[in-house]
Amino acid sequence: MTVTKPTRRGALGLFAAAAATLTMGAPAHAQVDFSGRTIEWIIPFGTGGGSDTWARFNAPFLSRHLPGNPTVVVVNEPGGGSTRGTNLFAQRARADGLTILGTSGSTQFPYLLGDPRVRYEYQDWSVVMVGPTGGVAYVSPSTGVEGIEDVAKLQGQRLVYASQGATSLDLVPMLAFRLLGLDVNYVFGFGGRGDGRLAFERGEVNIDYQTSSAFINSVTPLVEEGSAIPLMSWGVLDEDGNPQRDPTFPDLPILEEVYEMVHGAPPSGPLYEAYKAFNTAGFAAQKMVVLPEGASDELVETYRQAWRDVFADPEYQETFEAALGSYEQVTDRAAEALFEAGTTINPEVRAMVVEMLTNEYNVRLGD
Amino acid sequence: MLDVFLSALSDILTLKHMGYMMIGVVVGLMIGVFPGLGGIAGLSLMIPFLYGMDTTSALAMLIGLVAVIPTSDTFASVLMGIPGSSASQATVLDGFPMAKRGEAARALSAAFFASLVGGLIGAVVLTGFVLVARPVILAFSSAELFMLSVFGLSMVGVLAGKSLVKGVAACALGLIIGSVGGAPATGEFRMVFGVDYLYDGIPLIIIGLGLFAVPEIVDLLRRDRSISSGTTLGSGWLDGIRDVIRNWWLTLRCSGIGALIGAIPGLGGTVVDWIAYGHAVQSVKDNPQFGKGDVRGVIAPESANNAKEGGGLLPTLLFGIPGGGAMAVFLGGMVLLGIQPGPSMVGSRLDLTYTIVWSLALANVLGAGLCILLAVPISRLTLIPFKLLAPFMIAVICFAAFQATRTIDDLLVLVATGVLGVYMRRFGWPRPALLIGFVLATQAETYLYQAVQFYGWEFLTRTGVMIIMGITAGSVWLGLRARVSEATPAEILAVEARAPDTGPAANIRARAPQIVFALLALAFFGVGIHDALQQSFLGQVFPLIMAVAGALFTLLVLAFLVLGKPNHPTSSDTEHEAQSETTPPGSTLVALGWIASLVALTALTGFVIALVTFFVAFLKIRAQASWVMTLVLTAGCTGFVLTLASALNMRFPGGLLQDLYRLPWPFS
Incomplete structure (x- = not known):
């Protein structure tokens, strides 16, 4: 097992390329001007x-x-597992571009699960940036596993x-192990994961x-001293939404591959649908920047252009x-695709997960 | 090894490094003096400047900020009885009585000098400890951490005041209040009653302010004099330093305790000051006056809480697990600077770790030195007539409480815990016991559940657990011998002036208020039991046991109250004494009413308008100040709050008005 050094050519390189082609056709947008204004970036966490x-x-780059x-x-507005600050944004923010929201997997999950504290609707918002991340599952050598080929021993x-x-985000490994x-x-x-x-x-x-x-x-x-054995990564999504190996860990199989090793067939069915939905919401589309309901196309374009410029800023790079x-942040179509995949769930799949969690x-x- | 030491040292002892550290210290001091504002506010002020700075200078600035916060919040603890942060709660117990006695300067300089020594000792301990810290930290599993929380809870024995029964009941009250919100084992929500605010549990800062600051403000308002009983600051700052030197061995021990407990991730720095305080109570033999203004009760927690910051660095740097709020901020800042925590911090980046550890020590010296210089001028606050100071203090505690979650609910809960605090004080229910229960509720439950899951009940036979159990047993035994009462001597002697041989009927008549209070506590435990019974087994077992225990001990309290002889240690009502001092009856409610009025006005009009109205009303009606005085003080306070809020980019709690109309800053 080798872990490649984190490279800027991150998880969503494919997406970034797609985004770049779109950039060239961007319309002119000199009308919005924020001179002398203060933009509040609501973060529903401490x-x-x-x-x-x-x-x-x-x-500062923005x-x-x-x-x-x-x-x-x-502006930090923590509470209610990030639902409080997000509710506040949904309730109060005006679509003048002076208030934006940064969400995380913990904001997406209660929304997808139908938590009663959620009083926000992702589909009202316009996404202007998505920051992905990834994850790696590993086991102790005490399980007798020495490499991924021994995965059957875990059963x-x-x-x-x-x-x-x-x-929490632990729902993703929970579904994967299941x-x-x-x-x-x-x-x-x-x-936290550190604990x-x-x-x-x-x-x-x-x-x-x-x-x-x-992990890195x-x-x-621990991997080097032999006290941890990496198992699989959560993978990344390509342009068409298909799971791929994580470029940060090219040697590690993704769940789909391991599933095939164990069961002899590629995964399918509601449990896998659930895994895919929550994996995207929790990792591939973990961090999002959104504008409130009613944001004009012009405003959305202004923000997307700003992010394009941020990504091209040498100091940022x-x-x-x-x-x-190592994961590259994206905007435009790439962000939209991730936003879509990370904030929608089939109602039956949701009901199945909720039932599993309840029982x-x-x-x-x-309630 | 030596070259690592030297390169770290040469990094620190440059003018540039010290300069940036001084900036951090000064900013941290200005913010930290304000209760409720700490590292978090400081970080948001500083982050914009971190860009474009080199790593060492930026780190120096951050460290300066983090180091000075547990030092600077001592001002509010000692001078006003307001616990500025969890690090200075125990300091209130003896620091504030000293200020009331006119020894504010002495208390402050003792506290700061103890902080300084604590910070230095902490750094020395860490320099060696950092090399072996990894295995030691890993040796503390959930089982040991559970036992450590039990050790923390055993401090109740020391802090219970004259009635141990009440102490245990108060502690159970704290454990139940602390278990409000998500259950650690299952995530199900307990005692939330559908209120969004309660889902996250009640913030510690609000409990601290409600239990300690509100009763003091109410009491001072009733007595209507300055905080200090004298008209001069009797003894000066040199005495405080002398006190620390005289108690050098205590200072050293508490610093060591602070550094080591701070280094254990998971227990949280929140109990370090109580453990140090408890240790002082147990070990000081020579004329102890704890709870009545014993300078050793200031030295112990203050030397421990600064050493704790150093200890807290270890889990932060080695494992990326911040030990407390300030460390979380520091970790965030480190990550922004591109420094990732991990095992390399004791390997290839050991020099960086040493730079951080020693910078922290140096920043402690700078911060504490600066605070000592400020101690005497700032102490003069205690000489101001309280009716002029009171509106400021009420505004300050509301502002501080509001920093917890930035909702109006913070203020409502503050008033509620304030009422609880006032009556606990009146009826001699030890507030520190409640606080310790509250702080340790989640830890104790979580670690017990995890330990049983991982090891079964055999976890009790682990070596580490047995060692801590032994220490706990010793501490309980010592604690029962040397208990501290937070009541002043006059209150202890609250004479129940009536014939000694009357029966239960006379007891009930004489002690009716106390009995009602105990019955209310009993009812609260009843609610706790009822709520626990609705939960699944893992969600209910801990609060159920605690609520049942609390109910039993409250019944015992009631039994003593009804059947006990006059002057039974369980019976306590400071009103007996207050009435003999001709404090007008009902004045408690009036004083509470003033605090509640600011909260009510805020709920109507938002904080800023409420603040102005409250100031004018209080100064004209209550303090009978002249219009000039009223306007100057109102403008001063409002201007100060607005400046602070705009610098820190803070929003105020909104009220009904804000729900109906969109108003420009600062009214929004």
Whole structure:
């Protein structure tokens, strides 16, 4: 197993190319001018976390490339697992371009699951940027697995996973393990993936996943000393929405491949549909920047042009990898495709997931 | 090894590095003085400047900011009895009584000098510890962490005041309040009653402000004098430094405790100050006056909470797990600078780790030094007549509470916990016990559940668990010998002036208010039991046991109140004493009413308009100030709040008016 160094040629290179072709046909848009204005970028999470860092990294670049160089400030509105700040945005923001929202997987999941606290509707909004990420699942050598070829050995074993909660991003590995027919015991109440990794290092759990940058920084050393065996990545979506290997981890199979190794046929059915929907919402389309309901085409185009310019900014290109990891942020059609895939779910698939969460994990939604 | 040391040292001791650190310290100090504002506000102020700076300078600025916050919030704790952050809650217990005695300057300089020493000791401990920290941190599994939370809870024994029964009941109250929101094991929501605000649980800062600051403001308003009973600042800042030097061994021990507990991820820095305080209470033999203004009760938590920041760096740098709010901010800043936490921080990037650890120590020295210089002038605040200071303090606590989630609900919960705090104080229910229960509720439940899942009940036989169990047992034994009461001596002697041999009927008559309060607590436990019974097994077991225990101990309290002889230690009502001091009856409600009026006005018109109206009304009606004075103070406070809000890009809680109309800043 080799982990390629994170490259700027990230997960969605294909998407980026598609976006570039669209850029050339962009209409003129000198009408919007933000001179002397302040743009509030609502982040429905607290200071210091992943979404906050992501927004604070991007904010100065956005300010530099929006017409009139407005001040872009990050406004943290945490609470309710990000539903509070997002509700506030849905309720209050005017479509004048002075308020934008940054969402994350934890904003998409309750929306997809029909959490009663959700009072926002993604389809009202216009997406102007999507920042993807990826993840890698790995197991302890104590399971007897030495490489992905031993994956069958995991079946029938009692695996233990440290989870942040059944409705968090951990729903994605949960669905993946289920597809593979693994018997995983979920221990809840962990504060974050970092705590989960600590439990793995202590030997309390034997299966875990980390997002790409955490995997590279903290799990690669364990892989090298032989105390962690990488299993699979969550993959990325190509232009047509088909799952592909993650360019950051080209040697690692994706779930679809592992499924075929285990079951002899490619995955299908509602459980796989659920995995795909939540995987996209949680990883490929994890971070989104949206404008509120009623934003004019002109405004959307102004923002998209700003993001195109940000992505072309040499300083951005130099620094973004160290701060955000190897996945390229996208706008335009690429962003729209990811937005679409990450915010829609077949009602039957949703009902199946909700039922599974209710019956097996005591999650109560919709009361 | 040596070259790593030297390169780190040479990085730090440059004029440029120190300059940037000083900027961080000054900004952190200006923000940290304000209760409720801490590293988070500081970071948002500083982030725009981080761009284009080289990594070392930017890091220096961030460290300066992070280091000074647990130091600067001591001002509010000591001078006003307002716990500025979780790091300075225990400081209130003895710091504020010292200020009331006119020894504010001494308390502050002792606190700052202890902070300084704590920060330095912390850095020394960490320099060696960082190399072995990884395996040590990994040795603390959920089982050990559960046992550590039990150790934290055992501090209730020390802080229970004169009635242990009430202490346990208060602690159970805290555990139940702390279990509001999502259950760790299942995520199901407990005691939320459909209120969105409760889904996330009640923020710690609000509990701290409600329990400690509101009762003090109410009390001072009733007594109508300045905070300091004297007219001069009796003893100066040199005394405070002398106090620390005289108690050097205590300072050293508490610094070590702070650094080590801070380094354990998961326990959270929130209990470090209580553990240090409890340790001081248990170990000081020579004329202890804890709870009444003993300077050692200031030195212990303050030396521990600065050392804790250093300790908290380890899990942040090595595992990417921030130990608390300030560390989360620091981690975010680090990531922005392109520094990713991980094992390399003790490998190839060890020099960077040392740069950070020692910068923190240096920043502590700069920050604490600056604070000592400011201690004497700022202490003069305690000499101002309280009726002029009160509107500021009420505005400050509302503003601070509002930083928790930025909704009007913060203020409503503040008033509710404030009422609870006022009556707990009156009836001698120990507030620190409630706070400890609250802080540890989630941890204790989570780690117990995880430990049982991972190890079964055999987790109790793990070596680490047994060691901590032994320490806990020792601490409980020591604690029962040396308990601290937060009541002042006069309150302890609240004489129940009546004949000694009357029966239960007379008891009920004399102690009716206390009995009603205990019955209300009992009802609350009843609600807790009822709610727990609606949950699944894993969601109910912890709150159910705690609520039942709380109910039983409250019944015991009631039994003592009804059957106990006059002056039974369980009976306590400071009104007996207050009435003898000719404080007008009902004045508690009037004082609470003033606080509630600001909240009510905010709910109607938004914070800014409410603030102006409240100031004018309070100063004219309550303080009977002249119009000039009223206008100057109102303009001063409003201007200050607006400047702060615009600098930090903050929005105020809106009211009905804002729901109906769109208003321009700052009314929006």
